[in-house]
Amino acid sequence: MTRASSCVDRADSPESSRGGAPSMEQDASLRPERILDLSERLSSVAGAKIGEIARVNRAAKMLAINALIVAARAGEAGKGFAIVAEEFKKISTEIDVVAGALESQVRADLDELSAIGGAILGHMRGQRLADLALNAIEIVDRNLYERTCDVRWWATDSAVVACLGDADGGARGYASERLGVILDAYTVYLDLWICDARGRVVANGRPDRYAGVVGQSVADARWFQDGLRTQTGDDFVACDIETNRLLGGAPVATYATAIREGGQAKGRVLGVLGVHFDWRPQAQAVVDGVRLTSEERERSRVMLLDQKGRVLAASDHRGVLSEIFPLDTSAGPMGSYADGDVTVGYALTPGYETYGGLGWYGCLVQRREVQALAVSAA
Incomplete structure (x- = not known):
């Protein structure tokens, strides 16, 4: 007689394979949060450099004004020098205009980049959570089919x-x-x-x-x-x-x-x-076995929910068979959405072979990174 598989034995997803290129979880340089990190860094550097240009240009203007004063005191002998100082003053004014335009354009582009990066990041995070939720409920389906x-x-x-x-x-x-x-x-x-x-x-x-x-x-x-x-x-x-x-x-x-x-x-x-x-x-083996980094696990809650949202299993052990989680499934049988500072990803049971499932859901709730929040606030 063959020993029956437990739920955790069936955790055979593509994410569990070894070798190959590093995943986003393994290589920080590949994480989608890098989009926002880089846009924030670029915005900070661009602002600082434009500020330096303005500071240097103000000093140049003061030198031009001082040169004009000295030229005026020199009388006829300072006329040639006065012409040069006046031209320098005009160039400084033009630099001010260019720097202002640059700051305006760069700031607008960087704001748009941050918005796009945030949208991409939110979509990628939500899609990943939904994929993990689907994997969890599929493991349950396969086991219950047996x-x-x-x-x-x-x-x-x-x-x-x-x-x-x-x-x-x-x-x-x-x-x-x-x-x-x-x-x-x-x-x-x-x-x-x-x-x-x-x-x-x-x-x-x-x-x-x-x-x-x-x-x-x-x-x-x-x-x-x-x-x-x-x-x-x-x-x-x-x-x-x-x-x-x-x-x-x-x-x-x-x-x-x-x-x-x-x-x-x-x-x-x-x-x-x-x-x-x-x-x-x-069930606990399934929710505990979802592939999250140790940092992600601290700010994530993995759940199995029945068709009414009743918590059947939870990685934090809270609310099991007593809590009703208000899952929003308006996006369809599989999707994600933002709810304040958290992202929720979910997937409806697809069933397996002759087991059609009971309308259960896999669900992940993940808080935003503290570091990401701090960068945004800055």
Whole structure:
């Protein structure tokens, strides 16, 4: 039996490849923030140099005026010198005009460059965050698709099917042992439950850990009701994350399908198999595994959200299953937007194979760099 992959095992994105040219995160000279840094530096240098020209020209004007005064005192002997001083004064005036025009034009161009650089930077940052959000939700989709395969496969296991036709309990004990073997290999599950058609749990894979499960009724649980109504063995039920009292209050993603007579795809429904995916550690591995630099990670929050914006997982561990994040999805299924000093990038679940997803989102919220804010303020 092959050991099931965990969410973190599936983090196989192009960004994780080694070698090749340095990425923006690895080489500071390639970071988009350099656009604004360079425009600010150019603006500062240009302003300083134009100021120096004006200062030197003022000194030259004073020399020209002093020369005219001296020439006037010299009388006839100073007339030639006075002509030179007057011309020099005119040139200084022209330099003032040119310097003023230069400052005006350069300042306008630099302001435009800064605006364009800021727009490009915002777009690039937002696009990158959206790409990272998509990668995160795709990892979740691929992993949860495997769960849908598991539940449909295990529901056809002969021990699982025989368990529901057992009157003396021997087959149920064997089915429980069989589920335990599966759980030893597939470590991403908390427990597997076999339920009869009335919704009573008749066997579970970890009776030592969850001793009170067998005999409990799950008839009111949506996963059981929907699983009982699946049309064929190819169908499955995928539920949103919820805490399960019988599993110690742990958050689980439950997948279910009908157990059918003879394990046949269209056999008579005997009961339901429910598999409870251990959500917290797997989801945390996904949000913690998003490729951010250490500096970015300090000012970023990575989240998985359900279709209503409920936080399913967060890199800062805050608000899980209680906070509703006000995600603006007006840009479409994937996009980004600025909200004050933060940029938000998001991506809707694309689904994977036969798993269409539940309308969940990957989402990254990132504050602006402190250094960038300081440069802008200056």
